[in-house]
Amino acid sequence: MSRPLRVAVVGAGPAGIYAADILTNQHPEASVDVIERLPAPYGLVRYGVAPDHPRIKEIIKALRRALGKPGVRLIGNVDYGRDLKLEELRQFYDAVIFATGATxxxxxxxxxxxxxxxxxxxxxxxxxxxxxxxxxxxxxxxxxxxxxxxxxxxxxxxxxxxxxxxxxxxxxxxxxxxxxxxxxxxxxxxxxxxxxxxxxxxxxxxxxxxxxxxxxxxxxxxxxxxxxxxxxxxxxxxxxxxxxxxxxxxxxxxxxxxxxxxxxxxxxxxxxxxxxxxxxxxxxxxxxxxxxxxxxxxxxxxxxxxxxxxxxxxxxRSTNLADIPFDDANGVVPNEGGRVLDLDGIQVPGVYVTGWVKRGPVGLIGHTKSDASETITHLLEDLDALPAPARPEPSAILEHLAAGGTQPFLWEDWERLDAHEISLGEAEGRERVKVVDREEMLRRSKA
CATH class of the missing domain: 3.50.50.60 (FAD/NAD(P)-binding domain)
Incomplete structure (x- = not known):
């Protein structure tokens, strides 16, 4: 039996979701929490693609399947650097993959x-x-x-x-x-x-x-x-x-x-x-x-x-992340094949990157998949050297967030908000109408 593995992916855009999907496919004992600062998933596919490009948004169907599969859990409305720090993530996960993109x-x-x-x-x-x-x-x-x-x-x-x-x-x-x-x-x-x-x-x-x-x-x-x-x-x-x-x-x-x-x-x-x-x-x-x-x-x-x-x-351009090295000149986290490196070029244990924060804002969805595959390959190669978390049980991170006053946005919350946006669209003969206000998004997700 392979070793149980708990991984946090920070960022619920295509890069982060593909990383979670590939990891759970390649390592059956892995469970992944995809942590997102917004109360909605899909990153730039939702908030970076012009609304008159529905064909491009077909990718959301694949992302939805990956994010809703067993072994993958969405934890939205959680802002890394404010609601969670790296040292806190290490308590709950064997490894952390940053997929925060370039916004x-x-x-x-x-x-x-x-x-x-x-x-x-x-x-x-x-x-x-x-x-x-x-x-x-x-x-x-x-x-x-x-x-x-x-x-x-x-x-x-x-x-x-x-x-x-x-x-x-x-x-x-x-x-x-x-x-x-x-x-x-x-x-x-x-x-x-x-x-x-x-x-x-x-x-x-x-x-x-x-x-x-x-x-x-x-x-x-x-x-x-x-x-x-x-x-x-x-x-x-x-x-x-x-x-x-x-x-x-x-x-x-x-x-x-x-x-x-x-x-x-x-x-x-x-x-x-x-x-x-x-x-x-x-x-x-x-x-x-x-x-x-x-x-x-x-x-x-x-x-x-x-x-x-x-x-x-x-x-x-990507922005720097709290407690993570950043190459300001190139706008990326320094890394080798997704393994994060410190300022001396030494691998930071258990910390990885994928997507645009890894290689810069170039390429299409296909490049994002190959990016994630490379990062996951290296993470699994490092598996035996990864320090085990003190609190690996899935409930621990939610208890920690609740204790700090953070209201996480889970997959079932997204399904309610998603259904509400679709209903707004149906009333106007459209596929969907987005809810914009953050508080209303959270309110509709709990209704």
């Missing part, structure tokens, strides 16, 4: 970045996905908007700003988001990429979806549509890159339909300053020129764009 915006180091009207894309995404810990209102009074970035988050932001709210009322957006989008004044959204079409990180499907709204025209600016030797090689090597370039070409050649909202994609434009007196009044970019090796160099030619809001979609 903050990466810095953009240009003058004017702190002006009112300059927004982090992650904050906007949290607002329109109904995250319980962000303000309920969002300023949407700008007619001309800049989005800085060349990834799918930039496309999501641009599409959410361009698409009329009437076209989004089949989705799960809550009432406050619908009201905010109804007041949106944006007519032109300008998306800026530093390099050319072969370097853009859009997925082909998301790029094609920009034109699915009859209220939105997509324009690609001919100037900056450069493909160098490295770009040609990327197109030849990757079907995805080829499809992105082909789609951009179609937008470049398309005739305007006269739609009331427009998304403009500008390539080889690097942001150098957000301008304005007291608030955002413009964005200054520098034209860049491809160097043949995939890099771009500034030309010294600058353009001022009269925009009233700027969204910075230049990537996500």
């Amino acid at each position: 903050e915006d990466r810095d953009l180091d240009v003058p004017g970045v702190d002006l009112p009207g300059s927004h982090g894309a992650a904050d906007f995404v949290s607002w329109y996905t109904g995250h319980p810990d962000v303000p309920r209102e969002w300023p949407l009074d700008a007619q001309q908007v800049a989005v800085i970035g060349a990834g799918n988050v930039a496309l999501d932001v641009a599409r959410m700003l361009a698409k009329p709210v009437a076209e989004q009322m089949t989705t799960e957006i809550p009432a406050n988001v619908a009201a905010g989008l109804a007041a949106n004044q944006a007519t032109d959204i300008h998306v800026f990429a530093r390099r050319g079409p072969a370097s853009i990180k859009f997925s082909p499907m998301e790029l094609r979806e920009l034109s699915h709204s009859p209220s939105v025209d997509v324009h690609v600016t001919e100037e900056g549509f450069q493909v160098d030797d490295a770009g040609q090689a990327a197109i030849a090597a990757s079907k995805g890159t080829r499809l992105v370039v082909d789609t951009l070409l179609k937008y470049l050649e398309a005739e305007p339909t006269g739609a009331p909202h427009r998304i403009h994609i500008h390539m080889c434009q690097a942001p150098v300053e957000i301008t304005g007196d007291g608030r955002v009044e413009g964005l200054r970019t520098e034209r860049t020129e491809l160097q043949g090796d995939g890099t771009a160099k500034g030309t010294g030619e600058f353009i001022d764009w009269p925009v009233q809001a700027v969204y910075r979609a230049v990537g996500y």
Whole structure:
């Protein structure tokens, strides 16, 4: 018989849930508690995917099966670093896996970045996905908007700003988001990429979806549509890159339909300053020129764009965790194959990472699964050396939380909240309507 194993996974997004699923599949005597700070599971799949992308959210069905299986227990509404510390977790678990992801915006180091009207894309995404810990209102009074970035988050932001709210009322957006989008004044959204079409990180499907709204025209600016030797090689090597370039070409050649909202994609434009007196009044970019090796160099030619809001979609970043080493330069927990290392490069016993906090915010769901598999393999290799917890019984952690005044959110609570959100959606002919307020989430989960 294999050794009984108690493991805590901190973070109930895909990375954490896959780690729990793989561990319980590979080690029948393992039991896993997935500890989540929100009163809802699924992480960025729930709070990072645009509401008009139901196909992407199909992954929730797989996550639900994994999180609801025997041997896996959800303990939500518990904030690591506040409600629990590492030394406390060690009392109850043989090992701890951190899967806290990357939820903050990466810095953009240009003058004017702190002006009112300059927004982090992650904050906007949290607002329109109904995250319980962000303000309920969002300023949407700008007619001309800049989005800085060349990834799918930039496309999501641009599409959410361009698409009329009437076209989004089949989705799960809550009432406050619908009201905010109804007041949106944006007519032109300008998306800026530093390099050319072969370097853009859009997925082909998301790029094609920009034109699915009859209220939105997509324009690609001919100037900056450069493909160098490295770009040609990327197109030849990757079907995805080829499809992105082909789609951009179609937008470049398309005739305007006269739609009331427009998304403009500008390539080889690097942001150098957000301008304005007291608030955002413009964005200054520098034209860049491809160097043949995939890099771009500034030309010294600058353009001022009269925009009233700027969204910075230049990537996500993980945040440091209490009592855990953190590589601030790279925004990850230092590790070797998921084994956490201290500042001297020595393995920290019984502590592991997986997902974006392990490798940085790159890759898709498939990468998350392979990440988790690698981490679990190394954890099981270390099994005999793991220090046994003093209080391994499953009830001990719940008793500890209750003694500290923390009300945990369990799987049966999620099932009640889930059913309530679905019922709200049914009343409006939608699949679901999210509950936004944290206290209401907790109240509905106990009803």
